[in-house]
Amino acid sequence: MHFGIISPPVPGHIHPFGALGRELQARGHQATLFHMPDVEERVRREELRFVAIGASDHPAGTLPALLAELTRLSGLAALRFTIEAYRRSTEMFCRDAPKALRASGIDFLLVDQTELEGGSIAEHLGLPFVTVCNALALNREARVPPPFAAWRYRDSWLAGARNELGYAISDRMLRPVERVVAKYRRRWKLPAYGSKEESFSKLAQISQQAAAFDYPRRELPQTFHYVGPLRRGLPEPIPFPWERLDGRPLVYASLGTLQNGREATFRCFTDACTGLDVQLVLTHGGGLDERAAADLGRGGAMVVRYAPQLEVLARASLTVTHAGLNTVLDSLSCGVPLVTVPITYEQPAIARRVAWCGAGRVVRFEKLTPERLRAAMREVLAEGRYKAAAERVRASIQQAGGVRRAADLIESFLDERPSTPVRL
Numbered sequence: 001m002h003f004g005i006i007s008p009p010v011p012g013h014i015h016p017f018g019a020l021g022r023e024l025q026a027r028g029h030q031a032t033l034f035h036m037p038d039v040e041e042r043v044r045r046e047e048l049r050f051v052a053i054g055a056s057d058h059p060a061g062t063l064p065a066l067l068a069e070l071t072r073l074s075g076l077a078a079l080r081f082t083i084e085a086y087r088r089s090t091e092m093f094c095r096d097a098p099k100a101l102r103a104s105g106i107d108f109l110l111v112d113q114t115e116l117e118g119g120s121i122a123e124h125l126g127l128p129f130v131t132v133c134n135a136l137a138l139n140r141e142a143r144v145p146p147p148f149a150a151w152r153y154r155d156s157w158l159a160g161a162r163n164e165l166g167y168a169i170s171d172r173m174l175r176p177v178e179r180v181v182a183k184y185r186r187r188w189k190l191p192a193y194g195s196k197e198e199s200f201s202k203l204a205q206i207s208q209q210a211a212a213f214d215y216p217r218r219e220l221p222q223t224f225h226y227v228g229p230l231r232r233g234l235p236e237p238i239p240f241p242w243e244r245l246d247g248r249p250l251v252y253a254s255l256g257t258l259q260n261g262r263e264a265t266f267r268c269f270t271d272a273c274t275g276l277d278v279q280l281v282l283t284h285g286g287g288l289d290e291r292a293a294a295d296l297g298r299g300g301a302m303v304v305r306y307a308p309q310l311e312v313l314a315r316a317s318l319t320v321t322h323a324g325l326n327t328v329l330d331s332l333s334c335g336v337p338l339v340t341v342p343i344t345y346e347q348p349a350i351a352r353r354v355a356w357c358g359a360g361r362v363v364r365f366e367k368l369t370p371e372r373l374r375a376a377m378r379e380v381l382a383e384g385r386y387k388a389a390a391e392r393v394r395a396s397i398q399q400a401g402g403v404r405r406a407a408d409l410i411e412s413f414l415d416e417r418p419s420t421p422v423r424l
Contacts (some may be wrong), residue, residue: 001183004106005033006118009063011257012326013112016230017048023232023407038063047235053100077345085178090117094184096150097121113138117181119199124188130410131200133207136346141219146170150348153215153356207407228400229329231238238308239246239372248279256324257285259343260401263292270301271370283307318381323351335394337378337386341365358389
């Protein structure tokens with residue numbers, strides 16, 4: 001089978017799709033990701049096939065410019081900026097992807113849950129598809145806070161009312177994207193969606209979360225599956241100066257790939273380690289220039305551009321992070337507790353889940369100081385309950401099945417007969 005992948009253009013989504021694609025390729029299938037030209041190099045590094053679309057309005061250089069602007073924003077400003085970029089990419093997919101998918105001979109689609117247009121494209125082309133939840137699951141329940149909210153989980157009518165208000169605000173902000181999808185569904189003679197959930201696959205919804213890292217759920221469809229992090233080794237080994245580790249408790253710090261230009265935040269991380277008997281390994285992912293990285297390292301931190309994350313975490317005692325889902329899941333996969341400093345997007349909601357399951361502490365970004373961070377780090381390192389909670393989530397992840405179970409689920413639907421495809 002030839003699988004087509006519809007994904008956001010950022011590493012946090014492409015990396016798990018890369019692992020899933022490589023697993024399917026190891027089973028004899030093909031996997032191709034479709035996106036703007038800027039994404040090609042990263043996709044090729046994941047050892048997937050790539051087909052460029054959208055060159056007319058997303059020429060080379062578009063994505064770096066978007067990401068550079070994003071690193072300067074936080075909170076609602078970052079969210080609004082992202083939604084406008086999302087609207088433009090949704091238009092690009094609806095306009096260009098159907099022809100490219102047909103030309104490539106795609107048999108089956110893998111659609112990121114955040115790409116609301118993916119299900120409509122599959123329906124338009126008569127292709128079966130599976131939804132892959134690489135971010136927090138978007139499935140709504142009145143008792144579960146929206147995935148962008150920093151609210152604590154509470155099982156009460158008052159909390160439910162607040163959640164409903166949050167979902168209403170989310171709906172309003174996403175209307176520009178929904179209008180694009182609705183326009184193309186009318187053009188393709190497809191019935192209008194009654195809710196976002198109708199854009200999710202009826203075959204399977206596969207989530208990177210483990211059940212232990214989600215709030216209590218009561219309304220998930222039977223087609224929803226927690227499989228845990230989608231990982232399958234690294235296509236190319238990442239060099240790392242292992243000889244520099246000195247045996248002290250290791251603290252791993254990362255701001256992921258979209259917030260990694262925040263030199264002041266990294267400086268706070270290094271300053272917070274002053275007075276703690278730990279060794280800090282800080283990875284900036286190319287967000288800092290050589291001067292800034294060297295300056296951060298003068299205080300004793302090991303500052304690297306990239307690190308083999310899972311291998312380093314296997315030796316770590318604590319993770320300090322912005323609460324990006326992949327870093328959090330990798331930490332919990334290794335039984336490592338966390339101190340989270342959420343900045344924007346769904347990071348506050350991920351951080352709240354870390355606290356809810358007992359695996360770490362949250363330090364609010366707007367109140368971040370070396371002293372506050374140091375106090376949280378000292379507590380999580382000293383109190384065994386955080387490590388024990390991380391180990392409980394680790395056990396849930398190990399039982400979930402990971403990328404192999406995800407591929408098994410997908411292969412179980414390969415006999416599904418799509419409807420008659422349209423003529424393009």
